[in-house]
Amino acid sequence: MTNANKYSIIKPVIFMKREILHVDVNNAFLSWTAIDMLKKGSKIDIREIPSIIGGDESKRSGIVLAKSPKAKEFGIKTAETIYQAKIKCPNLQIFPSNYKIYRENSDKLYKLLLEYTDKIERFSIDECFLDMTHYLMNDALLNKAKEINKRVKEELGFTVNVGVAHNKLLAKMASDFTKPDRVHTLYEEEIPTKMWPLPVSELFMIGKRTVPKLYQMQIKTIGDLAHTNKEMLGNKFGKHGIMMWEYANGIDNSEVKYIRERPKGIGNSITLPQDISDINKLEEILLNITDQVAYRLRKENLLANVVNVQLRTKNFSDTSHQKKLPHPTSNTKEIYTVAKELLKELYKKGTAIRLIGLRVDNLIEKNEMQLSLFDTKEEKKLDKLDETIDKLKEKYGYNFIKRGSNLKDNIKWSKFEK
């Protein structure tokens, strides 16, 4: 086949105008904590005072996860340190996070939204995209958005912003306009007035590394970016440059992914309560992390092809090494064997380590694998052991079975800790 023939099969792309909603919970972690506290008889609504949901400073994870509007007035920002937040507002009230509550509320929201369409993408625990393309009139769509906004507040007790647009990017940008408890549209003709005056840092997918580079090029607003030469941005920033030009011009043809996809990778990492320079100790912690990751892998019925170990030094420099497994597996011991080799490769004697993490990648469904081709007797024995332990964990909780070596240390494996 000649090249000309090869390329003549490309399907013509038709861009259909879609009707998209983006539903974003206002101050999700804080709101959800607030309603849980009220339910349990609390006299104060922490949404009404300067407050945050924060990590634990004593465990060196002291960052702001969510803030109340009053806290925002003090200039407190998400992801900054609690230390800094307290300087800005000495009276700040700090509450711990609780993922079980967040999951429950997120599920309630999803269930309510299912009454409008089943084409819902759960973009994160507190954000959903809805493909409402069957409501063809703009007015009909806007009315549905208003109805969702009202019903969530009345029936679930927290507020959401709803963005209304003809693609996901614009719907997401719209829901980010004034908060809380608002519905905003961002149709094509509104881009110049509603989106272009905003600072370029507000555009989705432009982060803190890119902003200074754009500023140097005199690109300060989203409008500036929209009117910059596309090819020039492509030359300077590669694919990312093309994408940011398209976003600035309101172009986005991505689909609402309402079918849950298999995860690409699964990982856990932990910031250690104190820096550790003892490789034996690091190995012990790595084994615990491997236990958790492999357990999640098995629960999802997946096998991993690649193992990756990450270290962060006390100076915040990150390094990672990865390695292909001899064959796809979800077996704790097999993953740990490779992980331990990677740790040995990575660790320079005497370095103070702040964080250690493990992730597995290139996942496949267990059923896709011809087990009989690979499984030796020894491996079958290991799988059987994992299976037995998993059943006990299911029945009595993750921490029912603990490795002997970790009984003596006091690190909390927070995710599964009651």
Added chain:
DNA sequence: TCTGGGGTCCTAGGACCC
């Protein structure tokens, strides 16, 4: 002796998101 280029796979690191 000196000379390709294209394709795939693997790896390390970086940027971004919530």
Added chain:
DNA sequence: TCTGGGGTCCTAGGACCC
């Protein structure tokens, strides 16, 4: 000053093959 944890995607270089 102190800086989480869980992800996704991209890039660039090297190895290897044809």
